[in-house]
Amino acid sequence: MKTYLSPLAAAAALVLLMGGCATRSSGPVDINLVALNDFHGNLERSKFRYTSVIDKTPHTIEAGGIDTVAAALQAWRQEDRELLLVGAGDLVGASPAMSAMWADEPSIGALNLLGLRATSVGNHEFDQGRLELLRQQEGGCVSPRPDKACQYEPTYHGAKFSYLAANVLDSATGKPFMPAYRVETAHGIKIAFIGAVLKGTASVVLASGIAGLEFGDEADAVNRVLPELRAQGVGVFVVLLHQGGHSSEPFDQPDCSTLKGPIVDVVERLHPSISVVVSGHSHTGYTCRVDGRLVTQADMGGHMLSRIKLSVDPDSKRVLAASARNIVMTQGTYPEDPVMSEYLNAVRERSAAALARPVARLAVASVGREKSAAGETALGNLVADATLAAGQAAGAQIAFMNNGGLRKDLEAGADLVSTTGQTQMVLPFGNTLVVMTLTGAQIRALLEQQWGQDGADLHGVLQVSDGFQYRWDGRRPQGQRVLPGSVRLKGAPLDDAKPYRVVVNNFLAEGGDNFPVFAEGTQRVRTHIRDTDALADYLGKRDRAGNPAGSATPAGRIQRVQ
Numbered sequence: 157m158k159t160y161l162s163p164l165a166a167a168a169a170l171v172l173l174m175g176g177c178a179t180r181s182s183g184p185v186d187i188n189l190v191a192l193n194d195f196h197g198n199l200e201r202s203k204f205r206y207t208s209v210i211d212k213t214p215h216t217i218e219a220g221g222i223d224t225v226a227a228a229l230q231a232w233r234q235e236d237r238e239l240l241l242v243g244a245g246d247l248v249g250a251s252p253a254m255s256a257m258w259a260d261e262p263s264i265g266a267l268n269l270l271g272l273r274a275t276s277v278g279n280h281e282f283d284q285g286r287l288e289l290l291r292q293q294e295g296g297c298v299s300p301r302p303d304k305a306c307q308y309e310p311t312y313h314g315a316k317f318s319y320l321a322a323n324v325l326d327s328a329t330g331k332p333f334m335p336a337y338r339v340e341t342a343h344g345i346k347i348a349f350i351g352a353v354l355k356g357t358a359s360v361v362l363a364s365g366i367a368g369l370e371f372g373d374e375a376d377a378v379n380r381v382l383p384e385l386r387a388q389g390v391g392v393f394v395v396l397l398h399q400g401g402h403s404s405e406p407f408d409q410p411d412c413s414t415l416k417g418p419i420v421d422v423v424e425r426l427h428p429s430i431s432v433v434v435s436g437h438s439h440t441g442y443t444c445r446v447d448g449r450l451v452t453q454a455d456m457g458g459h460m461l462s463r464i465k466l467s468v469d470p471d472s473k474r475v476l477a478a479s480a481r482n483i484v485m486t487q488g489t490y491p492e493d494p495v496m497s498e499y500l501n502a503v504r505e506r507s508a509a510a511l512a513r514p515v516a517r518l519a520v521a522s523v524g525r526e527k528s529a530a531g532e533t534a535l536g537n538l539v540a541d542a543t544l545a546a547g548q549a550a551g552a553q554i555a556f557m558n559n560g561g562l563r564k565d566l567e568a569g570a571d572l573v574s575t576t577g578q579t580q581m582v583l584p585f586g587n588t589l590v591v592m593t594l595t596g597a598q599i600r601a602l603l604e605q606q607w608g609q610d611g612a613d614l615h616g617v618l619q620v621s622d623g624f625q626y627r628w629d630g631r632r633p634q635g636q637r638v639l640p641g642s643v644r645l646k647g648a649p650l651d652d653a654k655p656y657r658v659v660v661n662n663f664l665a666e667g668g669d670n671f672p673v674f675a676e677g678t679q680r681v682r683t684h685i686r687d688t689d690a691l692a693d694y695l696g697k698r699d700r701a702g703n704p705a706g707s708a709t710p711a712g713r714i715q716r717v718q
Contacts (some may be wrong), residue, residue: 175436184476185343188236189394189464190229193244194456195642196280197251197263198222199503204459206441209406217486220458222266224485226496228461230269238342241271242349243317244436244453245278248292250563253580254507258308259284259301262503264292264315269496272317274338276351276396278436281319281711283585285365286333289396293334301586308506320351320396323377325370333369336381339390339576345468347392348385350378352416354399354437360560363666363675370606374399375425391473392466393430400438400453407441407455407482415444415451423451431475432464443480450478457642460484511577511638516695516704517532518574523566523706525559527617530628530716531606534707535562535582536619539691541705543589544621546690547659550591550681554624554645555659558669559616561585566706574695583687587661592677596643597652602673603628603638618671620713627715639717661687 201221207214233239247267248260255379256265281289288300293504299305306312322336328538337350352374358366385393401417403409419435423446424435439456452462460482467477523535536557544555564581568574594602603626606617627642643650650656660674662682667675698705 166613178435180520182470184467185345185470187342187345187347187392187466187468187527188232188239189466190232190239190241191244191434191452191462191464192225192241192458193246193398193434193452194439195243195247195263195267195280195458196456197255197260198457199254199263199266199500200252200459201485202459204455204457204484205441206484211408212406216483219460219487220485221487221500222270222458223493223497223500223523224487224489225458225461226270226493227490228483228485230493231490232463234247234499240273240340240342240347242394242396242434243275244274244396245276245353246436247275247278247282247576249280249283250584251277252564252584253511253577254503256580256584256586257304257507258471258509259299259304260292261305261308261312261600262629262676266499268316269499273340274318274320274349274351274396276398276436277319277324277353278332278398279353279357279360282361282366285362286369289319294308320349320654321376322350322381323355323372324371326369327370332619335620337385338379339385339388343471345392345470346388346390347394348390349394349396350381351396352377352398358699359670360668362663362668374422378430379425379427382429389473391429392468392475395430395433397433398436400435400440402438402440403442403444403625405442407460408443410443410479410481412442412444415442415446417449420446423447423449432466432478434462434464440481443482450480452480452482454482458485511575511580511661513576514573515576515579515692516570516574516699518566518568518695518706519572519704520706520708521572522708524708525565528710528712528714530714531617532710532712532714533559533562533619534710535566537622537713538566538706539687540621542617542691543659543661543687544696545694545697546589547591547657547683550683551657552659553592553657555621556602556620556664557661558664559672560621561587561661561663563596572704576692579692579695580688583691585663585687585689587663589659589685589687589690590662591657591659591681591683592674593655593679594658594677595652596654596656596672598673598676599650599656600643600652600656602671603643604635605671605673607634607637613709617714622711622713624712625715628716629717631718
């Protein structure tokens with residue numbers, strides 16, 4: 157039996173048929189992403205040095221600032237209303253005082269206003285422990301730092317974006333501590349953002365804050381969730397990975413080929429269906445290719461953003477091409493976003509009085525982090541001396557400070573007076589000081605741990621207090637680089653059998669930064685003195701004594717023999 161269509165029905169069927177054909181032959185769909193990483197609560201713009209592939213000339217400018225970032229996003233969203241903003245971790249933590257003094261709540265509020273959809277966790281998201289990270293995600297005022305939480309505003313509603321951590325498991329249940337992924341839709345295409353943090357996170361955060369968590373292999377964790385995502389009809393996968401590397405090519409070199417570092421091994425082991433990896437952690441800028449995949453990073457502090465374009469086949473849900481550009485966030489390039497400008501001004505006004513309080517007069521205008529050939533810094537000298545002074549009531553004789561805890565140079569105004577805001581930028585973690593006993597042999601072993609298990613200087617030379625000195629030779633065998641007889645305290649050789657009282661921040665005290673000897677310390681005294689308070693107190697006492705602290709150059713406590 158034949159079926160006959162009326163002329164009107166036949167015409168309608170033809171239109172539908174043509175429409176279907178048009179859809180199938182309409183070509184690839186472009187998906188626009190913007191990525192940032194390692195924002196570290198930098199609400200204000202800051203100094204940025206870079207060299208562009210275009211003119212190959214070094215530049216130093218004030219870049220970033222949440223208002224500048226918002227202006228750029230506002231302009232780019234006029235080009236594509238479905239643009240997606242994502243992150244690769246460390247968006248808060250180790251933040252300047254204007255954010256840190258309020259438990260980073262203003263920064264999370266600013267990221268909410270930017271329309272951030274998802275970010276991997278970074279190691280600094282764990283700075284205040286797992287419970288504080290959950291509070292930052294979900295909201296509320298119950299916090300391990302009650303002096304800061306819900307002080308900016310009486311209520312805190314949490315992050316509107318999702319923190320992702322595919323490779324972080326609760327060891328008690330074996331289940332993910334946070335979601336592994338978030339699925340978004342743009343231009344009718346589903347995109348899965350899968351988050352992971354470096355598997356070595358436990359060695360660079362406070363051990364007590366992550367008790368009960370396991371940090372697994374990044375690539376294995378990401379690959380493991382792909383079948384679940386495919387079952388949901390997702391074919392486009394973007395990895396947000398807080399792990400990084402470095403390239404010898406400029407930040408804006410398209411498809412750079414010289415990427416080195418831990419990120420490379422992770423990317424090479426990802427499933428072939430993953431074509432884009434947004435990275436972080438190493439605070440550098442690149443748009444590289446690894447095994448044909450696009451791997452990006454956008455420096456740190458909001459100095460630049462990565463603009464990523466995916467060309468997707470809507471039928472197969474396959475990424476046909478991926479490209480990226482790193483754009484420096486220069487103030488005034490885009491029309492102002494009035495909402496964000498008003499928000500930033502409100503944070504400034506709320507914070508101004510506390511940050512402007514004078515602390516002390518310095519001996520120099522800037523005490524910096526530039527390293528000597530031996531790895532010593534003028535700022536490291538100053539902070540170690542302040543730490544020692546704070547620990548002397550508990551018998552401290554030697555202080556050590558990790559370079560990673562020194563986040564900014566200590567600056568002073570034209571009158572050489574440094575403020576609360578400037579001192580807090582140096583030590584934004586709010587660590588407390590711990591005094592312990594180590595033998596001379598343990599201290600010698602500690603110094604040898606500065607070169608890591610493979611013999612490389614992986615995590616920097618420990619900064620030491622006045623009166624402690626030693627010499628090292630990088631040409632000597634692993635475990636023997638500190639020269640015999642060179643380790644001295646107040647001129648006397650260190651005695652391997654003798655006990656010494658040592659003071660460090662609580663991060664190092666738990667073996668952080670791959671210094672496990674600190675965890676062996678006995679007769680511990682938790683002083684409950686914050687490192688920032690110790691620094692401010694030391695600076696004030698030196699100023700009042702007519703001998704302002706600080707130097708433009710390292711003191712020469714550590715010597716390198718070559």
